[in-house]
Amino acid sequence: MTEIHDPLRLHAQSQPDHPALLLHHGAVSYTALDLLVDRLTATMRSDGIRSGDRVALRGLPAPDTIAALLALWRIDAAACPLSDRLTTSQTQHYLSMCSVRSVFETLPEPTDRGTPATPPTWRLDRDATILLTSGSCGAPKAVVHTLGAHYYSALGSARNLPLTRDDRWLLALPLYHVGGLAIVVRCLLAGATIAVAPKEQSISETLERMHPTHLSLVPTQLHRLIADRSALSQLQKTRAILIGGGPLGHKLASQADAHDLPLATSYGSTEMASQVCATPAGATDRWHTAGKVLPYREMLLAGDSEILVRGQTLCRCLLAEDGSPVTVTDPQGWYHTADIGTLDNTGDLIVVGRRDNMFISGGENIHPEQIEGALLEINGVLEAIVVPIADHEFGARPVAFLKATSADIIDLGTVNEALTRGGRLERFKLPIAVWELPDQGTDTMKPDRPALERLAARLLKREA
Numbered sequence: 160m161t162e163i164h165d166p167l168r169l170h171a172q173s174q175p176d177h178p179a180l181l182l183h184h185g186a187v188s189y190t191a192l193d194l195l196v197d198r199l200t201a202t203m204r205s206d207g208i209r210s211g212d213r214v215a216l217r218g219l220p221a222p223d224t225i226a227a228l229l230a231l232w233r234i235d236a237a238a239c240p241l242s243d244r245l246t247t248s249q250t251q252h253y254l255s256m257c258s259v260r261s262v263f264e265t266l267p268e269p270t271d272r273g274t275p276a277t278p279p280t281w282r283l284d285r286d287a288t289i290l291l292t293s294g295s296c297g298a299p300k301a302v303v304h305t306l307g308a309h310y311y312s313a314l315g316s317a318r319n320l321p322l323t324r325d326d327r328w329l330l331a332l333p334l335y336h337v338g339g340l341a342i343v344v345r346c347l348l349a350g351a352t353i354a355v356a357p358k359e360q361s362i363s364e365t366l367e368r369m370h371p372t373h374l375s376l377v378p379t380q381l382h383r384l385i386a387d388r389s390a391l392s393q394l395q396k397t398r399a400i401l402i403g404g405g406p407l408g409h410k411l412a413s414q415a416d417a418h419d420l421p422l423a424t425s426y427g428s429t430e431m432a433s434q435v436c437a438t439p440a441g442a443t444d445r446w447h448t449a450g451k452v453l454p455y456r457e458m459l460l461a462g463d464s465e466i467l468v469r470g471q472t473l474c475r476c477l478l479a480e481d482g483s484p485v486t487v488t489d490p491q492g493w494y495h496t497a498d499i500g501t502l503d504n505t506g507d508l509i510v511v512g513r514r515d516n517m518f519i520s521g522g523e524n525i526h527p528e529q530i531e532g533a534l535l536e537i538n539g540v541l542e543a544i545v546v547p548i549a550d551h552e553f554g555a556r557p558v559a560f561l562k563a564t565s566a567d568i569i570d571l572g573t574v575n576e577a578l579t580r581g582g583r584l585e586r587f588k589l590p591i592a593v594w595e596l597p598d599q600g601t602d603t604m605k606p607d608r609p610a611l612e613r614l615a616a617r618l619l620k621r622e623a
Contacts, residue, residue: 161283162283163280166348169350174324177189177352179352179353181355181369183357199270202269208236209236210234210285212237213236213239213258215261216334217243217262221330221334227263239254239257240288240334243264285306287305287306288309289301290337303476312341312432315455315472318453319453322345323351324351327351328374329356329374330353367389367390373400375403378411381400383541395418403426405528406449406510407424412443416446420441422443424449425437425450428468430474431456432474436449438450438507448507449509449510457469461495464511465498468493468496469493499526516528521587527608529584530578530590542596543560544559545558548592548612556591557588559592560597571592592618
């Protein structure tokens with residue numbers, strides 16, 4: 160299948176008054192959104208945007224970004240959502256790399272030209288988005304996805320986490336991240352409501368006002384919401400809480416289980432248009448894993464335990480610095496993720512860490528993610544990032560950056576005493592220094608590990 164009816168138009172016809180968007184000041188019906196998108200499409204076409212063009216969306220509010228995305232897809236043009244936190248030079252670099260034809264920093268004025276005679280369609284084989292992702296380290300990559308990749312990602316997700324017209328998924332992730340885009344497509348296909356979280360509100364406040372049935376969180380967000388009684392009460396009313404961006408951790412899983420939260424753990428990537436594997440909501444006995452492979456994806460563990468993936472959700476290509484396409488797969492069509500994993504006895508994936516994060520200390524392989532998991536089990540630790548630092552005797556040693564509820568926790572003696580208690584970690588994996596995790600000011604949900612390595616070297620030299 161290479162073409163489907165535009166789901167926005169279908170739901171505008173079948174449930175015209177049903178809310179497509181829920182905003183802090185009211186709702187936008189499927190009919191109203193469809194009309195806005197049609198008018199934007201007319202404006203864009205009159206401005207010369209054609210099939211195959213690439214258009215940057217920079218700093219637009221989420222509702223405007225959604226409308227612009229849907230209009231571009233009706234033209235068979237691709238959107239490149241950019242954060243307004245990028246510097247001018249960064250923005251210019253990415254606009255050049257992505258061969259962007261136009262840049263929208265505000266929504267174009269919609270043109271009232273009536274509804275076109277030809278019903279809109281989604282051409283699944285056409286490029287739909289170009290997303291910037293830095294992965295776990297290094298300069299951002301530009302990932303090109305077809306509309307089909309987003310479509311099949313949403314279909315596979317729905318097989319695991321069913322979504323109906325009566326549901327509302329909280330959009331609290333930015334739309335220049337694949338996790339945010341995935342929510343939009345999932346809701347559109349189901350005729351559900353996209354509950355757009357206001358930027359100025361905390362997630363806790365938004366939960367109180369919007370009462371979503373589904374939401375996507377990273378473990379740190381979940382930890383903070385569980386500690387908030389009001390937010391916890393709202394979480395307990397949801398149907399599914401999709402956890403991504405890292406492992407859940409035994410302590411946090413126990414807390415979620417005690418409060419009967421419907422968590423679904425997952426593993427995914429930008430290159431695979433969001434989720435690759437996931438557990439069903441509330442499957443507490445599987446929360447130590449990322450679950451099984453979802454439909455329309457395939458996964459294979461290579462001989463060195465690297466996770467290989469492929470399928471209908473895989474990106475079409477990456478873009479090189481000069482804008483030329485770069486193939487992401489090997490001759491058999493597998494994308495090599497650089498993530499290391501194992502399968503448990505039921506076939507669920509357990510992500511060990513990233514191959515490019517691993518370092519050797521005194522002849523022993525160290526996966527920072529294992530130490531980070533142990534650190535998160537310490538009472539009061541909210542976030543933990545472990546990086547290597549050069550050592551003349553061992554080659555490299557681990558150091559840790561922490562966010563905690565109290566500054567007293569960020570103490571080397573306190574931390575290592577907790578890590579050795581009960582044999583949580585072998586002694587060679589204990590950090591030789593701990594510091595407060597700074598706000599890195601990056602526009603990625605993943606830490607900038609190289610920047611933290613450089614900071615660690617400066618801090619250790621200063622303390623020597």
